[in-house]
Amino acid sequence: MIILAATPIGNLGDASRRLVEALETAPVIAAEDTRTTVRLLSALGISHRPRLLALHDHNEKERAPEIVELAREQDVLVLSDAGMPTVSDPGYGLVAAAVAAGVAVTVIPGPSAVLTALAVSGLPTDRFTFEGFVPRKPGDRRSALRTLAAEPRTMVFFDAPTRVAATLADMADAFGGDRPAAVCRELTKLYEEVARGTLAELVAWAEPGVRGELVVVVAGATRREVAFPDAVTQVLELVRSGTRLKDAAGEVSSHTGHSSRELYQAALAVRG
CATH class of the missing domain: 3.40.1010.10 (Tetrapyrrole methylase, N-terminal domain)
Known part of the structure; x- marks a missing residue:
């Protein structure tokens, strides 16, 4: 076997x-x-x-x-x-x-680095999603993060120390600077460190430079945390990734509380 x-x-x-x-x-x-x-x-x-x-x-x-x-x-x-x-x-x-x-x-x-980071992050563990490595290219990374802005579950990411400051800044832009998060560094090793705070605070923490293997854990979105224009953007991002417009509107609606019909109509208007 x-x-x-x-x-x-x-x-x-x-x-x-x-x-x-x-x-x-x-x-x-x-x-x-x-x-x-x-x-x-x-x-x-x-x-x-x-x-x-x-x-x-x-x-x-x-x-x-x-x-x-x-x-x-x-x-x-x-x-x-x-x-x-x-x-x-x-x-x-x-x-x-x-x-x-x-x-x-x-x-x-x-x-498992995923479960170890989730457990020690101090963020909700009852429901979570593992998103793997954050895309390397800035444009791809921002696009991927925007599609997750309305995700209600705690999110776990892998990232490289050379990119984590930029990643956290993009997360703050996509999710909001006040979203709780944790960066887990060198888990189970001698210099293990868990930096907790808002994404804005963690951007400042990471700017001088970070070393070691990293796992980033980010709290999920709360209902209505995402403004309507941002929710429409989420719908459009899902559509670009191959999701049907109706299904995309329904998915974002379930996460944000915004009307599925209104999201559909707004996204349709933007698409022309």
Whole structure:
């Protein structure tokens, strides 16, 4: 079978007993970076040296069939560099191929940067959405964030330290500077830090520069927090991304409380 295994996101003490046992016995490991896997084995004091196969974003489509066939005969342990495979990491394509081929897939659960950041953020955890990495290009980033301005659930994002100040500024512009948020830095590591405040406050915090691996958590919108013109903009952004106008108006209406009919008519007028 294929075994998806979560690895520590920073602190090696978070390696589960099941993970260690799997690493000690796995005949084959498909890893995002085989060098990282070799370092992990060494750090955990594991002398076992399995067959290592590289499985990353650039070769997953081509390599998945080979690994699936291999998994018919023996267990294949799948690792990303940190956290759970398939979550903003390689593995989804492999799992989909295995399911289609009737090959069993199971999981060794463990650390997740998404859930760790959500838990420590101080923001609502009952409903949330994971948005992955924020787009790199400023125009794409602003467009993506505008479509989320009316999202009522807590939002979790990944971002790079070199871009986070610009990202927070774009979030403040799209969501409002008074929207509560948290930037979680170096989670579970020696210099772990969680900066909490409004987006405007976090922009000021990030401007001098930020280092380390980051997760940004942002509170969801409250009903009527989004002004009507901004809600219309949300409708238009959804339409540009491929959503039918009627469906877009209904979706934004459910998040903002604005009339679906009025949003539809206003968006229709803007489109001409």
